[in-house]
Amino acid sequence: MNKSFRQSMAWLHTWTGLLLGWLLVAIFITGTSAYFREEITLWMQPEVHDSTLQPGTIDMALAALNAKAPDARSWDISLPGPRQTAAELRWQPAKPPEDGRRHRGEQILMDADSGEVVAPRATRGGNFFYRFHFELYGIDRLWARLLVCLATMFMLIAIISGVITHKKIFKDFFTFRPGKGQRSWLDAHNATAVLALPYHFMITYSGLLLFMTLIMPWGIDAAYENDRRSFFSEVFSRGEDAAQPGSPGEMVAIGPLIEQTETRFGKPVERIQITNPNRDNAQITLRVNRDPAVTDRQRGGDPTQVFQGNTGELIDTHIPANDPVSPGWRIYNFFTSVHMTRFADPLTRWLFFLFGVAGSAMTVTGMLLWVSKRTQQLRRDQQPDRALKMVNGLNMASITGLMLAIAAYFLANRLLPVTLAAREDREIQVFFIVWLVSLVHGLLRPNRHGWIEQVAAASLLWFAIPVVNIFTTASHLFTPLAWQHAAIASFDLVCLILAALGGHTLWRLQRKPLPAKARRAPAPRPFNTTNPASEQPAGESP
Amino acid sequence: MTMAPPLFLALALAYAGLTSLSLAMKRHHDQVMGRKLQPERVRYYRWPGWLLLALSLWVTLTVWPLGLALFMAVGLVAIAGLPLVFLLPYRARLAGRLAVALPVLAMLTWSTVALV
Numbered sequence: 001m002n003k004s005f006r007q008s009m010a011w012l013h014t015w016t017g018l019l020l021g022w023l024l025v026a027i028f029i030t031g032t033s034a035y036f037r038e039e040i041t042l043w044m045q046p047e048v049h050d051s052t053l054q055p056g057t058i059d060m061a062l063a064a065l066n067a068k069a070p071d072a073r074s075w076d077i078s079l080p081g082p083r084q085t086a087a088e089l090r091w092q093p094a095k096p097p098e099d100g101r102r103h104r105g106e107q108i109l110m111d112a113d114s115g116e117v118v119a120p121r122a123t124r125g126g127n128f129f130y131r132f133h134f135e136l137y138g139i140d141r142l143w144a145r146l147l148v149c150l151a152t153m154f155m156l157i158a159i160i161s162g163v164i165t166h167k168k169i170f171k172d173f174f175t176f177r178p179g180k181g182q183r184s185w186l187d188a189h190n191a192t193a194v195l196a197l198p199y200h201f202m203i204t205y206s207g208l209l210l211f212m213t214l215i216m217p218w219g220i221d222a223a224y225e226n227d228r229r230s231f232f233s234e235v236f237s238r239g240e241d242a243a244q245p246g247s248p249g250e251m252v253a254i255g256p257l258i259e260q261t262e263t264r265f266g267k268p269v270e271r272i273q274i275t276n277p278n279r280d281n282a283q284i285t286l287r288v289n290r291d292p293a294v295t296d297r298q299r300g301g302d303p304t305q306v307f308q309g310n311t312g313e314l315i316d317t318h319i320p321a322n323d324p325v326s327p328g329w330r331i332y333n334f335f336t337s338v339h340m341t342r343f344a345d346p347l348t349r350w351l352f353f354l355f356g357v358a359g360s361a362m363t364v365t366g367m368l369l370w371v372s373k374r375t376q377q378l379r380r381d382q383q384p385d386r387a388l389k390m391v392n393g394l395n396m397a398s399i400t401g402l403m404l405a406i407a408a409y410f411l412a413n414r415l416l417p418v419t420l421a422a423r424e425d426r427e428i429q430v431f432f433i434v435w436l437v438s439l440v441h442g443l444l445r446p447n448r449h450g451w452i453e454q455v456a457a458a459s460l461l462w463f464a465i466p467v468v469n470i471f472t473t474a475s476h477l478f479t480p481l482a483w484q485h486a487a488i489a490s491f492d493l494v495c496l497i498l499a500a501l502g503g504h505t506l507w508r509l510q511r512k513p514l515p516a517k518a519r520r521a522p523a524p525r526p527f528n529t530t531n532p533a534s535e536q537p538a539g540e541s542p
Numbered sequence: 543m544t545m546a547p548p549l550f551l552a553l554a555l556a557y558a559g560l561t562s563l564s565l566a567m568k569r570h571h572d573q574v575m576g577r578k579l580q581p582e583r584v585r586y587y588r589w590p591g592w593l594l595l596a597l598s599l600w601v602t603l604t605v606w607p608l609g610l611a612l613f614m615a616v617g618l619v620a621i622a623g624l625p626l627v628f629l630l631p632y633r634a635r636l637a638g639r640l641a642v643a644l645p646v647l648a649m650l651t652w653s654t655v656a657l658v
Contacts, residue, residue: 174564176627191627196620202613334609347545348606351614354621 006165013161017366018391020151022398025363027151029402031133031203032356033126035341035349038083039487041125044413048086048120049475049488051112053079058254058272060115061087069093069106070278073245076105077272080112081289082346085485087112094245122423123413128431129406134210137428142214149211155204162193169194182376185369192362199355200362206335249280252312261286261305264317271302274309282309290320290343346486367395384446393439393446400454401438403498407461408434410495414465414472452509459502466492545605547652552601552615554644557622559594561641562587564626573634594645595619 033040042048061077069075072091079087092105109118124131131137136144163169173194176187193200213220213231224231251274258269267288276282287302301320308315325333337343341352371392378384384392412430420426442450469476475488482489564570566587571579602615629637 171567174560174567174570174623174627174630176631178631191624195623195627196617198613198616199620338610338613345545347549348614351617351621355617358620358624 006167009161009164013158013165014370016154016161017158018370020154021363021367021370022394023147023151024155025360025367025398026402027133027148028356028360028363029406030129032353032360033406034130034133035353035356036487037126037130039126039491040129041123041127042084042485042487043491044123044125044410045120046473046475048109048111048118049473049481049485051080051085051087051118052484053081053087053112056115057087057112058258060112061089061110061272062254064108064110064115064117065089065091065277068108071245072277073275074105075272075274075277079268079270079272081270083487085112086110086118121413121418123427124424128409128428134207137432145211145214149208149215152204152207152211155200156208159193159197159200159204163197166190166194182369182372185365185372189362189365189369192358192365196355196358196362200359202335202338203355203359206339209332209335210339245276246279246281248278249282249310251278251282251284251309252307254284257284257305257307257312258286260314261288264305265303267303277309280310283307283315284309364399367399371395389446390443393442393444393450396442396446396450396454397435397439400451400458401435401442403458403502404438404454404461405431405435407458407465407495410465411461411468414468448509452506455502455506455509459499459506462495462502463499465495547648547655548601548605551645551648551652552598552605553618553622554648555594555598555601556615556618557626558641558645559591559598560619560623560626561637562591562594564630565638566591570630570634573630574638576635 057079058077061079062075065072065075065077068089069091071094073094074092076090077087078084078090086109088107089110090105090107109120110116111118128137134145134148135141136148139147166172169190172187172190174191176184176191178184208215220231254272258272261269265288269286270289271287273285273287274282275285284307285304286307287304290302301323303320304316304318305314306316306318307313341349344352371388374388374391375384409427409431412427416423416426416430438454441454444450445453466477469492470478475481477489477492482492561574565574566579566584568579571577571587598618599611599615602618603611605611606614626637629640
């Protein structure tokens with residue numbers, strides 16, 4: 001390949017990577033946590049932990065809805081599953097409130113054992129990170145999405161230019177040479193990038209697809225004459241419009257219908273939707289969990305049966321996997337389903353989490369490589385200039401700082417008073433304050449000492465989470481309850497793993513003497529801090 | 543968790559395949575075996591390596607539907623390959639032994655689960 005072409009690609013890779021790298025690190029780490037966003041929310045609401053699906057749960061849920069909203073336009077029950085312990089009851093009130101909250105309706109959580117309504121502490125849970133990874137926080141949603149979209153495009157550019165730049169992609173496929181500064185970071189960056197390349201490409205390209213209507217609206221505007229609403233209702237239709245309520249009437253017992261659906265699909269019913277409940281035109285929709293097979297067929301496509309509410313007559317059986325879908329849609333559906341992983345069972349979800357960890361490690365090692373390379377180029381007595389110090393400080397904030405802030409967010413969830421006003425906002429404030437402090441600290445001490453301090457603080461906070469849990473909840477690691485729902489115990493275990501990785505990194509950082517060359521220099525060479533071998537793989541929250 | 547045993551096997555096969563492919567390279571053959579790689583012996587490592595990766599793909603196809611399985615098969619290469627890359631400079635012999643032990647262990651696990 002032409003040498004100057006490769007050089008220009010290297011230039012492109014270096015600078016597109018740096019410019020939006022800090023944002024990409026944050027997107028990757030929060031996005032990786034989003035694979036477990038429901039599990040994180042569950043962990044953050046310990047009030048609902050002691051709840052398990054029982055044979056009587058469905059009847060209790062219907063009784064609760066009958067008591068709360070007998071004349072609602074629709075009911076919606078999500079039963080406990082691997083990602084949720086309580087039953088979630090939602091309904092659309094007969095008279096929608098005037099403040100435009102019509103589409104959301106009302107929502108309560110019900111203990112699946114006792115049928116009592118539980119009011120867990122207010123928190124944004126895992127949704128905070130999920131939202132953050134594509135629309136950040138506190139800025140206008142449209143601009144934030146455009147910024148994330150821009151970063152995604154840069155990421156795609158970085159992937160392509162990175163592959164072209166990499167001279168010995170096959171020869172160095174398994175190569176890692178530790179303890180050699182820049183060389184080691186480059187090896188680590190290459191290994192995480194090349195081995196997980198299909199994942200990196202998939203997650204970036206599908207990220208752009210999800211932003212499709214945001215970045216290329218002109219085709220839709222032309223075809224639909226600037227009426228985007230009709231485009232969305234035609235293309236992304238959800239078919240939620242219910243018929244007018246009929247006259248009051250009895251509904252059949254739901255038990256036999258559930259049995260019928262479970263026999264038909266061979267899976268437990270997970271969701272029950274009833275439109276016009278207690279009316280003669282009631283319709284009962286029973287859904288089981290979707291198969292991975294539907295990923296390229298239809299988004300949100302659960303196998304479903306619909307029954308007439310007053311007679312129990314089967315009206316419709318819908319298996320989305322059998323729907324005819326055009327090739328274009330299949331590609332779109334496949335990429336976006338894989339990106340969001342809503343179909344995944346727990347084991348597949350863990351694999352995606354590990355892919356995400358590899359992606360985070362790639363962005364993190366890339367940022368560290370940038371600094372390491374320029375530090376190594378310094379002459380013996382030369383001090384890093386202001387720009388290099390700033391990059392190092394920003395790296396610290398975006399890597400260890402973010403890990404600190406995430407840990408602080410979880411600790412705030414356990415330590416803030418349960419009845420505190422606007423509690424969910426306070427948790428988020430703690431997150432941003434800690435992040436800001438780490439940024440200031442990083443810019444003030446953009447050197448080895450700064451890294452050591454932040455890694456130490458992060459390890460301490462991550463270790464503190466399961467410990468604080470022991471004193472503040474009844475579902476910590478030493479209770480059977482935490483192990484009953486694997487998600488809860490796993491959360492604490494991942495915290496301990498992250499703390500251990502941080503501790504190991506710290507040990508390597510402390511143990512390694514300053515480079516001999518630096519000790520001879522007038523001032524200790526403050527950069528080129530860590531040994532990549534000990535780099536925590538850009539740990540994530542679970 | 544009926545998919546756990548086949549998944550473990552797919553992962554173990556991917557690891558063994560990648561290790562075999564690395565043994566077909568001078569640098570890593572040195573690290574793991576402690577002796578020089580004879581050029582005519584390269585094929586003894588390269589072909590089994592690809593075969594093991596193909597087997598891993600085949601097992602993956604039994605776990606997930608086609609499209610997802612293809613994606614997960616290349617994903618498993620990352621999950622199996624990264625430990626290998628970071629084991630090679632530190633514990634090269636262990637890396638080699640794991641390539642034999644893991645698939646055996648995975649098959650034993652699967653057959654145990656199947657029998658019980």
